[in-house]
Amino acid sequence: MNWTDISSYFSLKPWELGYMAATLGAGVLLCYLLARLFTRFLKRYWPFDELKQLRIPLTVIFMGWVWFWSLRVIHLTSSQLDHLATATKLLSYIGITLFIWNFADVIKAYVMASVAKSNAKLDALLIPLITRLVRVVAGLFVALSMAELFNLPIASLLTGLGIGGVAVAMAAKETVGNIFGSMNILFDRPFQLGDWIRVAGQEGEVEEVGFRSTRIRTLQDSVVTIPNSNLQTAYLDNMGARRSVVFEASISLIVTTTPAQMEAFCVALEAILYDQKETRKNSVQVGIASVTPTGGIAIRIHSLFKAPDAQTEFGYKHRVFFAVTEQIEALKLALHAARG
Numbered sequence: 064m065n066w067t068d069i070s071s072y073f074s075l076k077p078w079e080l081g082y083m084a085a086t087l088g089a090g091v092l093l094c095y096l097l098a099r100l101f102t103r104f105l106k107r108y109w110p111f112d113e114l115k116q117l118r119i120p121l122t123v124i125f126m127g128w129v130w131f132w133s134l135r136v137i138h139l140t141s142s143q144l145d146h147l148a149t150a151t152k153l154l155s156y157i158g159i160t161l162f163i164w165n166f167a168d169v170i171k172a173y174v175m176a177s178v179a180k181s182n183a184k185l186d187a188l189l190i191p192l193i194t195r196l197v198r199v200v201a202g203l204f205v206a207l208s209m210a211e212l213f214n215l216p217i218a219s220l221l222t223g224l225g226i227g228g229v230a231v232a233m234a235a236k237e238t239v240g241n242i243f244g245s246m247n248i249l250f251d252r253p254f255q256l257g258d259w260i261r262v263a264g265q266e267g268e269v270e271e272v273g274f275r276s277t278r279i280r281t282l283q284d285s286v287v288t289i290p291n292s293n294l295q296t297a298y299l300d301n302m303g304a305r306r307s308v309v310f311e312a313s314i315s316l317i318v319t320t321t322p323a324q325m326e327a328f329c330v331a332l333e334a335i336l337y338d339q340k341e342t343r344k345n346s347v348q349v350g351i352a353s354v355t356p357t358g359g360i361a362i363r364i365h366s367l368f369k370a371p372d373a374q375t376e377f378g379y380k381h382r383v384f385f386a387v388t389e390q391i392e393a394l395k396l397a398l399h400a401a402r403g
Contacts, residue, residue: 090126090129091126093125094121094126095122097121097122097125098121098125102114102117105117109169109173111169111176112172113168113171114169116169117165117166117169120158120160120164123155123161124154124159124162126158127152127153127154127155128151130151130154156209157205159204160201160204160205161201163197163198164198167197167201168194170194171194247294248277248291248294254299254301254304256270257269258302258303258304259302260299260301262294265281265287266279266282267280267281267282270286272291274291275290276289276290276291282373303371305370307346307367307370308367308370308379309365310368310379310383313352313363314364314387314391314398315362315398315399316328316359316360316397316399317397317398318354320360325362327394328391329349331390331394332349332364332390335383335386335387335390336349336364336366336383339368339379339383341368341375341379342366342367346365346366346367347365347366348363348364348365349363349365350362351363355399358399360399
């Protein structure tokens with residue numbers, strides 16, 4: 064098939080067919096340059112590399128409308144114009160959908176930059192929710208656009224959804240509950256990313272909050288997924304919200320321990336607690352708590368300390384107990400073993 068046959072097939076003159084081919088090729092280059100200029104302009108206000116992901120969607124959007132208006136100058140039948148309009152709309156709708164989808168990454172970068180500047184952990188909760196919500200909007204847009212473009216009976220579909228709404232609601236009950244649970248987490252703020260929580264028999268650090276579930280990383284380094292609907296009714300203990308952690312211990316010495324040894328031991332224990340930078344100094348209490356019937360003298364230790372995470376708490380207790388054992392050895396104290 065030669066050039067003349069092709070032009071005859073489309074009912075176009077050879078120059079019109081050449082103009083169409085040149086327009087299509089030049090349109091791609093022109094639209095890509097426009098997309099680059101537009102994203103460079105945006106980068107003045109939003110300096111994020113994720114803006115590069117918008118170039119291809121913008122190119123596709125621009126191509127649809129550049130081709131539509133540039134090709135109208137040649138002789139096209141009404142049927143060809145209709146097909147051209149449909150094709151350019153389809154191209155634009157695909158570009159807009161990709162734009163919204165990729166724009167979620169731009170929003171994510173913006174929120175993460177804001178969190179880094181303000182150290183607002185609450186804003187970090189919004190990152191997965193916002194990005195997924197934006198992509199849900201992209202999915203709805205492409206569905207409605209395709210329905211409009213191909214003249215699908217949207218009203219009939221909506222009516223059918225209304226009739227079957229009860230069945231759909233029953234089937235999606237758990238999903239709806241999880242979504243409402245995520246909204247409750249967002250607005251009630253029971254915890255933030257990085258908090259150590261205990262909930263539903265599980266304990267760990269909050270890593271991610273999604274529409275359906277919340278993920279926490281346990282001490283065993285495993286990831287536990289808890290449906291957000293469960294978080295609405297479960298008792299949640301937020302260890303990360305503690306202003307301070309209680310440290311208590313009782314050390315039982317034998318009854319033959321001398322008063323001088325007990326006094327030296329209590330002074331040493333106070334010094335150990337004071338030396339820890341996390342200790343709230345006005346909370347330190349050390350003294351004889353009781354004398355047991357079996358011949359033991361119980362020395363009670365109490366303090367409050369700041370521990371933003373489980374690792375800090377574990378380290379504090381380790382250092383205190385290690386120093387206590389060193390003092391027991393240095394003062395040559397004997398521990399009392401309780402008899403069962």
